[in-house]
Amino acid sequence: MKVAKCFPASSGRTSCFLIACALLAGCVVGPDFSRPVPPSIAAYTHETLPPETVAADNEAQHFQMQQQLSAQWWHLFHSKNVDAIVTAAIMNNPTLQAAEARLRQSQQSLRAGYGVFYPQIDMQSSEFQQRAAVVQQGKSSGGSVFNVATISGMVSYTLDIFGANRRHVEGLRAQTDYQRYVRQAAYVALTANVVDTCIARAAYLAELDAIDLLIAGESEQLAATAAQVRAGTQPYASLLSMRSEIATSRGTQATLRQKLNQTEHLLAQLMGKAPTQASLPDIALQDLTLPRELPVSLPSVLVRQRPDILSSEAQLHEASANVGVATAAMFPSFSLTGTYGLARTSLDNLAPGTGSFWSVGPVVTLPLFQGGSLWFGRQAAREAYQASLADYRQVVLGSFVQVADALKALEHDAQSVAAAAEAKQAAAEALGLLQVNYRAGLAAYPEVLVADVQYRTALITYVQTEAVRYQDTVTLFAALGGGWGSETQQNEVPSP
Numbered sequence: 001m002k003v004a005k006c007f008p009a010s011s012g013r014t015s016c017f018l019i020a021c022a023l024l025a026g027c028v029v030g031p032d033f034s035r036p037v038p039p040s041i042a043a044y045t046h047e048t049l050p051p052e053t054v055a056a057d058n059e060a061q062h063f064q065m066q067q068q069l070s071a072q073w074w075h076l077f078h079s080k081n082v083d084a085i086v087t088a089a090i091m092n093n094p095t096l097q098a099a100e101a102r103l104r105q106s107q108q109s110l111r112a113g114y115g116v117f118y119p120q121i122d123m124q125s126s127e128f129q130q131r132a133a134v135v136q137q138g139k140s141s142g143g144s145v146f147n148v149a150t151i152s153g154m155v156s157y158t159l160d161i162f163g164a165n166r167r168h169v170e171g172l173r174a175q176t177d178y179q180r181y182v183r184q185a186a187y188v189a190l191t192a193n194v195v196d197t198c199i200a201r202a203a204y205l206a207e208l209d210a211i212d213l214l215i216a217g218e219s220e221q222l223a224a225t226a227a228q229v230r231a232g233t234q235p236y237a238s239l240l241s242m243r244s245e246i247a248t249s250r251g252t253q254a255t256l257r258q259k260l261n262q263t264e265h266l267l268a269q270l271m272g273k274a275p276t277q278a279s280l281p282d283i284a285l286q287d288l289t290l291p292r293e294l295p296v297s298l299p300s301v302l303v304r305q306r307p308d309i310l311s312s313e314a315q316l317h318e319a320s321a322n323v324g325v326a327t328a329a330m331f332p333s334f335s336l337t338g339t340y341g342l343a344r345t346s347l348d349n350l351a352p353g354t355g356s357f358w359s360v361g362p363v364v365t366l367p368l369f370q371g372g373s374l375w376f377g378r379q380a381a382r383e384a385y386q387a388s389l390a391d392y393r394q395v396v397l398g399s400f401v402q403v404a405d406a407l408k409a410l411e412h413d414a415q416s417v418a419a420a421a422e423a424k425q426a427a428a429e430a431l432g433l434l435q436v437n438y439r440a441g442l443a444a445y446p447e448v449l450v451a452d453v454q455y456r457t458a459l460i461t462y463v464q465t466e467a468v469r470y471q472d473t474v475t476l477f478a479a480l481g482g483g484w485g486s487e488t489q490q491n492e493v494p495s496p
Helices: 009-025 073-077 080-092 094-117 164-231 236-270 307-328 373-439 445-479
Strands: 002-004 062-065 120-132 144-159 293-296 333-344 356-365
Touching: 073 080, 073 164, 080 094, 080 164, 094 164, 164 236, 164 307, 164 445, 293 373, 293 445, 307 373, 373 445
Parallel strands: 062 293
Antiparallel strands: 002 356, 120 144, 144 333, 333 356
């Protein structure tokens, strides 16, 4: 129920007294938001994290606990071409640009929300003709037609006694924080995807070079086997087996070329270009430097630097503010309004004088009965807060799992690379010995060809394991928040 009354001058003291009492008794209802307490755990994995991985191909990666990752972590790979692609993607990626636009939109919405803290001033002008039905006034004579022209101004100010407006603006600020962290999450995901795709492209190129040599060796072995079949020293099944191996290698070659094309198209998309517009520099896997020092933040620090965790926290903050808004709606609202205007028969002869009118006084809205909508609306807001809290916990747990997976992956990657490097070295030595024996007349040429194929196969396996090690390093950097906590760049909106 809305009660609006213009009190006469004789009751001015009473109205002022009532308003003063309401102001003194006022308070901001609803919960005051408190950031979730960081977890007390000190490790990501059940087993104690070793200080470094095993040395694989003379390279070991060291875990530096409680150290901060650089925000431009991709420089650790020491590739100017990778740096150039990342820079181009940051400048032109549409997803990142959309996130930045949404951040600016939320900032403008926040600035607009601050308007509730100031007086609202409006002006209205009207001119119309009307006919009054005098029977409504208890008279029996006919109605009359007349003109009415008015111009008036109104000033209103909401007294935010129970903090509904403050909680609403608090929610808008939380929305701005959310969009800021979403933008940062898009930034981290973009840079990680670009570097990861560059590594994949370099690995595919290296694999294609190796498989070209493999097919060449298998072709030579096929020719030698065909000669042996014709001479009757080898069964025809050996020839069919070699043809099958070559066909399999060519199928793998076609698959690798398809994957190479897909990585190039993806890089073009990440750079905000069509595949025909992108000019990608060549990146060789051996030109990349494996980061040796790996900063690892503690779990209690991770929850304060990962953008997805912070965006979930901002949503929790907004849900808390909505509880305050729903709670304040159950209490009376107060506002002061004042109106002054002029009325004449036309706008041409409007001037101060006898045609003026005015009103001033408080407006009180008392929510007496709303069919339970206010109560249940508040309950719904509280349940929404609980849902946001559960979502926040899930995001935190998921981030810990990602970091744990990346740390364990790097340990196992080092072991895989070490084994692959050993296999490659052994195959190279075996090939070298057979080549020496062949030149000395102690080994047949087909034996050399078989050893060469084995070496090429071991080389492809080594390239694959090495690329996975590089990519899992990127995964760790992204799981740690991409170094966002070390160089925060927040566009704060000043409070009024």
